[in-house]
């Protein structure tokens with residue numbers, strides 16, 4: 001069974017057709033990377049999966065359930081979480097309060113919380129600090145921690161390394177590797193080295209269309225393809 005399958009997705013925002021026949025399959029387990037230039041449609045794809053946009057055609061299957069057209073809260077309850085690019089944290093609330101709000105019943109499973117503290121020790125250190133006072137990397141860690149405080153089958157993460165220092169990016173990569181042991185991650189990234197360190201399979205989106213799918217290692221070795229699709233030179 002696959003974690004996620006998009007088939008012929010068309011998403012319209014206002015008068016604009018943003019996604020055109022978007023199809024790709026995310027296997028269960030590990031990290032799947034969606035790459036693309038600015039404005040290519042990566043965020044719209046994640047928002048469509050999460051039910052913030054309803055596609056006017058096509059299907060989104062999460063495991064064996066059709067989820068397109070369902071309300072975001074229903075999709076979340078089925079085990080899908082979203083870490084948006086703006087992180088969606090409450091700056092005036094403490095780390096503890098941000099985490100509590102992300103739980104299903106306002107209570108922590110203590111073993112799970114310990115696991116999160118091992119992944120992101122800064123969250124334990126700043127547990128009673130207002131989230132607005134955290135560094136950019138710590139805010140991103142909080143955003144990811146909120147998404148995994150309850151067990152999830154699939155998390156959608158939008159450009160988590162944007163603007164972060166290299167040492168923080170390395171810590172994030174380690175944490176994602178651990179998270180991906182029992183959760184499928186669909187990662188939108190522009191940092192190809194980060195994506196490559198984590199990912200196994202990938203898709204490239206351009207002008208709202210999927211223009212390439214395959215293994216990330218094959219893509220990493222094909223510099224001509226990278227330059228053509230992403231203007232990358234690695």
Ligand SMILES: Nc1ncnc2c1ncn2[C@@H]1O[C@H](COP(=O)(O)OP(=O)(O)OP(=O)(O)O)[C@@H](O)[C@H]1O
Nearest residue numbers: 013014016018036037038039040041042043044045
């Ligand atoms: N709410 C909106 N209203 C109108 N147009 C939108 C909206 N959201 C996205 N778009 C348009 O859809 C296209 C895809 O945007 P999207 O944010 O999905 O791209 P992206 O690949 O995530 O880019 P970035 O890397 O810059 O975040 C862009 O042309 C954008 O202007």
